[in-house]
Amino acid sequence: MTTSLITTPLAPELLRGALEVERTPHGLLPHRLPARARAQCADPQLAMVESQPSGVRLAFHTAATVVELDTLPTKRVYPGMPPRPDGVYELLVDGVLTGQATAVGGGHTLTIDLAAGATAHHTGEPVTLRFADLPNRSKHVEIWLPHQETTELVALRADAPVEPATETDRPVWLHHGSSLSHGSNATRPTGIWPAVAAARGGVELVNLGLGGSALLDPFLARTLRDTAADLISIKIGINLVNGDLMRLRAFGPAVHGFLDTIREGHPTTPLLVVTPLYCPIHEHTPGPAAFDPEAMAAGHLSFRATGDPAEVAAGRLTLSVVREELTRVVTQRAADDPGLHLLDGRLLYGEADSAELPLPDNLHLDATAHRRVGERFAKRVFGADGAFRGA
Known part of the structure; x- marks a missing residue:
């Protein structure tokens, strides 16, 4: 029997490691620099890398055994170069790596032609990631986002309620x-x-x-x-x-x-x-x-x-x-x-x-x-x- 999943509204409180969270037509886009800093530099390189969520993760408490995350990544393509590997999402339970996934078959594409110095952006659709067989108990869950793949968060679902893990006793x-x-x-x-x-x-x-x-x-x-x-x-x-x-x-x-x-x-x-x-x-x-x-x-x-x-x-x-x-x-x-x-x-x-x-x-x-x-x-x-x- 398939258990129905509960949708948890995405909110900045679910994220750690981001200094600012932008609401987009699709969901949430984590930023590692605040808008006031981004406004002071028009360098497209900086705009790209600060939106890549290195160190950014979802953090929550739940007893769920199944968690689904809909994401809209931006994949980079360099003509003439070998394809870049898809960004990896990692799920940790109480600090222990428990699952990995990649967003394959969807997402935006950013083509960067190094020889011509030109870029092109092509829109795509969200991808659903599924983490199953998680321990059936109350636990602290983190989902680390790909460190070099700009990622919009579209939806979060689980088979048990999810509460943001806003507290931490760690420096x-x-x-x-x-x-x-x-x-x-x-x-x-x-x-x-x-x-x-x-x-x-x-x-x-x-x-x-x-x-x-x-x-x-x-x-x-x-x-x-x-x-x-x-x-x-x-x-x-x-x-x-x-x-x-x-x-x-x-x-x-x-x-x-x-x-x-x-x-x-x-x-x-x-x-x-x-x-x-x-x-x-x-x-x-x-x-x-x-x-x-x-x-x-x-x-x-x-x-x-x-x-x-x-x-x-x-x-x-x-x-x-x-x-x-x-x-x-x-x-x-x-x-x-x-x-x-x-x-x-x-x-x-x-x-x-x-x-x-x-x-x-x-x-x-x-x-x-x-x-x-x-x-x-x-x-x-x-x-x-x-x-x-x-x-």
Whole structure:
């Protein structure tokens, strides 16, 4: 006998990890930046990545054994490149991974022609995901949304009442970084390194890892300032180098200003600055990064550094230069700010890791490296001697 399902009205209270929720004609669209921040930057790259719900999850209490979620994802297609894998939805029961699903056969399509620099959007229909055979008891359920697939939530149904899990006794960890923090090349949403670290550290993650967009933007600093958090970390450097958007003269003062703004809202909150992870193409060679045409001709996405190392003396940034300057700035400030800490990103992923687990496209971690970085971050930062110890 088929049990009828109860429809639960979708509401922002059901979501964690989103800073704002937009009501669309279809349902709810989670955003990881508030409208006031989005209004200050017209970059389509930022608009795309902030709407990709990395770290965003539905969280509720229920005794249901069956849960259905209707979603309207936006799939990305890159002509000439291998098809992107469908985004993965993961259901956790009391913190344990219990089910996975993908939204196949529907959704919008965003075609991005890298060679022509053009995009096209095609509309599609919602897809129903079904999670069955859940434990027949009262439980805490989370459904993590795909970290790199913009997702509108259309409907939620279950065979028992659903109540939002609005309460939490776990500290809130607010993290900002680049595509590495966003989760590029990770294969599932709880496999991105910040999610791995959050699970091991016993904290609630709010992930502001924004692919290509960790650029010391003032609106991002104000977002961090205005977001409630018990712990804050920022990973700075790789996007400034591979975007070639700043010189050394501007970089130091910009870091100071970014930290000043965060401290306006969080004067004593533990604040960790993470320097860049190891990335061979940009250790000593400035940006900009560019697509590798030979790799693209072979149907593989890869990057190369196009700057001239000789121009470092004139202020061009490399990862080595960024680490040195971040160390100087944080050391200077920490004399008057005992809650400010520094972590060398090479302790999370260094030269030896690069030899063992090379970056598949010369910029991004693979799934195994994401887990390694998350585990190391948890041990170093949430451990007995870490910046977030006692969290």
